[in-house]
Amino acid sequence: MKKICLVLTSSLLALAVNLSEAKSDIEMGPILEAYGPASAIEDSDIPLPEGFVYKALFDISETNQKHDQYNRKIESVARFLNMHARNGVEPDNMKLAVVLHGSAVKDILTDEAYAKRHGYKNPNTDLIHRLAENGVEFYVCGQSVAFYDVKKSELSSDVKLALSAMTMAVLLQEDDYQLIPF
Template sequence: MRSKFTLLFSLTLFLVQLTSSFGQSIKSSTGPVFEDFGPVYSIDNEDFPLDATQQYKAIFDVERKQTDPSEQNTIISSLHRYYNMHVRSGIPKENIHLAFVLHGGSTKDALSSEAYKAKYKVDNPNKELIKTLSEMGVGIYICGQSMMSRGYSKEELMPEVKVGLSAMTVLTVYQMNNYALIKF
């Protein structure tokens, strides 16, 4: 009986170790556009080929409820991922046109370092995300309705962020200009 238990226990440990090693050799990496943000996986032999001559236009609807003000907004960093994965797959970065609008729970992510620290007692973890996207020419907007409902002023925002009438308006206008809506 004891030898059966030992054999079963040893086999179980072996299987756990074997299955836990699956996927460990597959690593994400950043670049080529953003080296500090936006880790992605390279995909070989894609079944959905990309057209390098196409213009890739997308507007991201960024709204999430963050409970920890010291954490980055992962939806904002998705724009870094978008650039990295598409350029890595052969799309010229000049053919990528992105924008995003912050609203609801993500409104605070647009606050300047000073305003964020005064309200949340920590540095704004999204500052570099927004700055690097702005440097790429990404359109960065905040819902004016969300801004006002939360008691923020335009003067408290990062200089890269523009105020729209509403998130609905920004999303509508971008879609009217052939930008695909991406909402997580």
């Protein structure tokens, strides 16, 4: 047992040294300063097309199991915005939509409804609001809302209630949004 602990400790120390030596230009912003770390890639082999409009649909059905932490899958939307802006894409050329369903329904509850169910203020409220302020559209699956017994009044004002996630996926893809599944 001591030998296993020693090997494990040595491995963890080596990993810590390697991570501390890693150089990174990953930063927050420029669109959302508190979320979505991303890096500029100066030597990409694939240039971003000038003037291209990115229409992306984020399909999110999972949540963070820790009720006091925000959903990292929602943060990926902030990462998309920051990453592309950092690499020269104008914010007006990013049209993003998020469709939440399944257990991710809890992430779009008001602070009051979230606290009633989970004992904490909703840790996703600020992230979702900032994304919405930057033009991201949020939709929630009405079928999931019904399944989890959520009232429309318990949903964030930044989110639109849809018939279903499947319906929104079809409508958005018909409008040339490209699906980014998670």
